[in-house]
Every structure is written in structure tokens, then in C-alpha cells.
Amino acid sequence: MKETTINNDSRSNFRFQIFILIVGISLLIIKTIAWWITDSVAIFSDALESIVNVIAAIITLYTLYLTSLPRDANHPYGHGKAEFISSAIEGTLISIAALLIGGKAIYNLFEPTEIQHIDTGLALIVLSGLVNFIAGYMSIKKGEKTRSIALIAGGKHLIVDTYSTIGIVGALITVRLLGWLWIDPVISLVIAFVIGRTGYTIIRKSLAGMMDEADGELLQEVVDHICSNRKTDWIDIHNLRIIKYGSVLHVDCHLTVPYYYDVEKGHDLVDELEGSTRTKFGESVELFVHVDPCKAHSCPLCAIEDCPVRQAPFVKRINWNVENISKNKQHTLESTQ
Numbered sequence: 001m002k003e004t005t006i007n008n009d010s011r012s013n014f015r016f017q018i019f020i021l022i023v024g025i026s027l028l029i030i031k032t033i034a035w036w037i038t039d040s041v042a043i044f045s046d047a048l049e050s051i052v053n054v055i056a057a058i059i060t061l062y063t064l065y066l067t068s069l070p071r072d073a074n075h076p077y078g079h080g081k082a083e084f085i086s087s088a089i090e091g092t093l094i095s096i097a098a099l100l101i102g103g104k105a106i107y108n109l110f111e112p113t114e115i116q117h118i119d120t121g122l123a124l125i126v127l128s129g130l131v132n133f134i135a136g137y138m139s140i141k142k143g144e145k146t147r148s149i150a151l152i153a154g155g156k157h158l159i160v161d162t163y164s165t166i167g168i169v170g171a172l173i174t175v176r177l178l179g180w181l182w183i184d185p186v187i188s189l190v191i192a193f194v195i196g197r198t199g200y201t202i203i204r205k206s207l208a209g210m211m212d213e214a215d216g217e218l219l220q221e222v223v224d225h226i227c228s229n230r231k232t233d234w235i236d237i238h239n240l241r242i243i244k245y246g247s248v249l250h251v252d253c254h255l256t257v258p259y260y261y262d263v264e265k266g267h268d269l270v271d272e273l274e275g276s277t278r279t280k281f282g283e284s285v286e287l288f289v290h291v292d293p294c295k296a297h298s299c300p301l302c303a304i305e306d307c308p309v310r311q312a313p314f315v316k317r318i319n320w321n322v323e324n325i326s327k328n329k330q331h332t333l334e335s336t337q
Contacts, residue, residue, distance in 0.1 A: 013148050014064040016139070020154060021057040023135045027128045028054050034128075038121035041108040042168040045101040045188045046125065049161055049195060052097045056090040056157065060150045083150040084206045090153055091202030098196030105188035112181040115172070122172050129165030132158050147249065153202050160198045164191040218242055219322045222251065222277070227320050229276040233257055233269050235294050235302045237320060239328040249285045251277065256330060258302075259293030260309060266291045292330065300333040 031047040034040075063086035115121075136158025143151030171187035174180055219242060226237065236256035243250045255273060257266050274287045294302065299312035318324070318336050329335075 013142065013146055013151055014061070016142050016151070017057065017061045017064050017154075020135060020139055020158075021054070021061055023131060024050065024053045024057045027131060030124050030128045034121045034124040037117045038115050038172075039113050040115050040121060040168075040172065040184055041104055041113070042171050042184050042188045042191065043121060043125060044104060045191050046128075046161070046164060046168055048101055049094075049097050049164065049191075052090075052093045053157065053161065056093055056154060059089055060086050060154055062086075063150055064148070083148060086150045087153040087202055088206035090157065091199045091204075091206060094157060094195055094199030094202065098192045098199060101188055101195070102192035105185040105192060108185040108188070109182065112185070115175055115181070115184065118172050118176045122169060122176075125165055125168055125172070129162050129169070132165065133162040136162060147244070153205070156202070157195075157198060160195055164194060167191060216322065218244075218249075219326070222281075223320055223322050223325055225277065225280045226273075226325075231269070231272060232303050233261075234273065235298050235304075236292075236318065236331050237325055238330055239290075240325045249281060251285060251287045252290075253287075253325075254290045254292050254328075254330075256292045256294050256298060258304065258307065258309075259295075295330070297332040298330070301331060301336070 028047065028050040031043065031050050035043040035047045063082045066082040136155045139151050139155030139158060141155075142148070143153075143155055167187045167190055171183045174183045219240070222242060223240070234255060235258070238254050238256075240251070240253040243252075255270065257269055261269075270289045270291065273289060277287055278285050296311050299307075299310055300315035301318050302310070303314055303317050304310075315333055316336070318331050324331065324336070
């Protein structure tokens with residue numbers, strides 16, 4: 001059931017990306033027409049970025065196809081890492097587009113061109129900006145729901161593209177009212193900077209995922225949820241780690257339980273921890289729990305009232321946080337002070 005649910009998320013992402021690709025191609029056509037009839041360098045920048053959007057959408061589509069495949073002997077954890085590669089490529093393409101846009105803008109600062117048919121160009125660009133924003137918002141929400149970094153990266157790119165469109169609209173209105181031709185390439189330079197920064201951010205996050213860099217925000221979210229649903233029998237949790245494979249989260253931890261519990265009882269506690277985590281994060285979470293028996297140093301931290309083998313009185317309940325729950329060592333009273 002769990003594998004089926006994960007694959008359903010991946011297939012849903014794949015179908016959604018087909019929609020994004022169709023939107024991207026349509027917007028590219030609209031922006032190209034707007035640039036052709038106006039000869040605006042700012043609209044040229046927008047059209048060039050749309051080419052990147054379409055290429056990135058195709059790459060993302062293939063990536064989401066890979067992530068929808070079931071795990072196999074060569075990929076026991078699935079194919080989710082492909083999303084980080086896709087995002088890195090998209091970030092690189094965005095950065096290259098920023099350089100090209102910046103070069104064209106600088107050239108037109110010294111060689112300005114007359115803008116034609118501004119009213120028609122404005123109408124087309126406003127339409128494309130509105131569609132871009134809606135598609136980007138939907139992509140981010142879909143990516144957050146299924147924890148797809150590829151959809152989130154693509155959505156953020158579309159949102160940034162919308163901000164660029166707002167700048168272009170302002171530039172065209174200024175040219176229309178005041179005749180300031182220099183504002184067109186200046187806005188294009190601003191667009192180049194904004195999308196270049198976006199490209200860097202996407203590349204940085206993708207490389208972090210490839211290197212399994214700890215996601216502090218996600219770790220905090222998991223720790224907060226565990227703390228709020230804590231059971232008395234969960235004497236201690238340590239060595240908590242999270243690895244992301246596309247939309248799948250692999251969570252590892254060590255759970256300390258009373259040493260006199262039999263295997264079945266210990267397994268029930270693990271089920272409680274897994275069930276609680278999946279209630280919060282969905283079936284795309286895989287939890288691997290190593291059960292540790294309590295020791296004498298656990299007694300001061302254990303709140304079980306009727307423990308038959310207690311060797312020391314209860315002193316305090318440890319407050320788990322990202323720092324102490326991530327350490328590969330059982331907690332003691334001394335280590336919490």
C-alpha cells in the first residue's frame with residue numbers, strides 16, 4: 001500500500017508537469033509574438049526566459065517519469081534523486097539566460113531601439129504574466145503537497161517570471177507615457193539580476209540535496225511533531241536523520257524503550273511512532289527505527305511511573321530538539337545539563 005501511494009504521488013506529479021509544459025509552450029508563443037511586434041528588449045528578455053521554461057519543463061517531465069518508476073535492484077531507494085539533477089540543470093539554464101539577457105540589455109543601453117505597437121504588446125504581456133503566476137502558484141502547492149523539489153523549483157521560476165513581467169509592464173507604460181527608451185533595457189538588467197539570483201538559489205538547493213545536506217527546517221518540523229505526540233514509553237530518541245529521495249522522505253532514528261519489553265511490545269511502540277509520523281507527513285514517509293534497550297543512565301530521564309526495575313528516581317523529562325536528537329548517542333542526565 002505504501003509503495004502504491006508513493007507511485008501515485010509521482011504519477012500525479014508527472015501528469016501535472018504535462019500541464020505546465022503545455023502552458024509554457026503557449027506562453028512562449030505569446031511572448032515571442034509580443035517581442036516581434038514591439039521590438040522591446042525587456043519583452044525579448046521575457047521571451048528568452050520562456051524558452052528556458054519550456055526546456056526546463058521537458059527535463060522536469062522526464063525526471064518525474066523516472067521518479068514514478070518503482071524501485072528496483074539497481075535503485076533500492078527509488079529514483080527520486082533524479083529530481084535534484086533536474087533542478088540543478090534548470091538552475092543552470094536560468095543562470096545562462098540571465099547572462100544573455102544582461103548582455104542584450106547593456107547593448108541596448110547604448111543602442112536604443114524604438115518600441116512599436118506598445119498597447120498590443122502590453123495586452124499580451126499582461127495576459128502571459130497572469131497565466132504564469134497561476135501556473136507557478138499551482139506548481140509550488142502541488143510540489144509542497146508531494147514534497148517534489150522539481151515542481152517547487154519550477155513553480156518558483158514561474159513566479160519570478162511573473163515579477164519580471166510586472167517590471168516589463170511598468171517599463172512599457174513609462175515608454176508609452178514619457179518616451180524614455182532607456183527604461184526598457186534598464187528593466188531588462190533588473191530582470192537579469194533577479195532570475196540570475198533565482199538560478200543560483202535553485203542550484204544551491206539541488207546540490208545540497210545531492211550531498212544529503214541536512215534540511216534544518218524539515219528536521220525541526222519532524223522533531224516538533226514527535227515531541228507533541230510523545231509517548232511515555234518513548235524513553236529517548238537519538239540519531240535522527242532525514243534523507244530526501246524526490247517526494248519520499250527516509251527517516252532514521254534510534255528509539256530507547258524499557259529493556260524488559262518483549263519483541264512484540266517493542267514493535268508496537270515502533271508502529272506508534274511510524275503511524276504518528278505518517279499522520280503528519282503522509283504515506284510518502286519511510287521510517288526506519290532501531291530499538292535500543294534502556295540502561296541505568298536512562299532511569300533519571302524515564303517517566304514510567306510503575307517501572308518494576310527502576311534503579312534511580314525520575315529527575316526530568318528530556319526536551320528533544322534538533323541538536324540533541326540528531327546526536328548518535330543515548331542521552332544521560334549529565335548530557336542534558
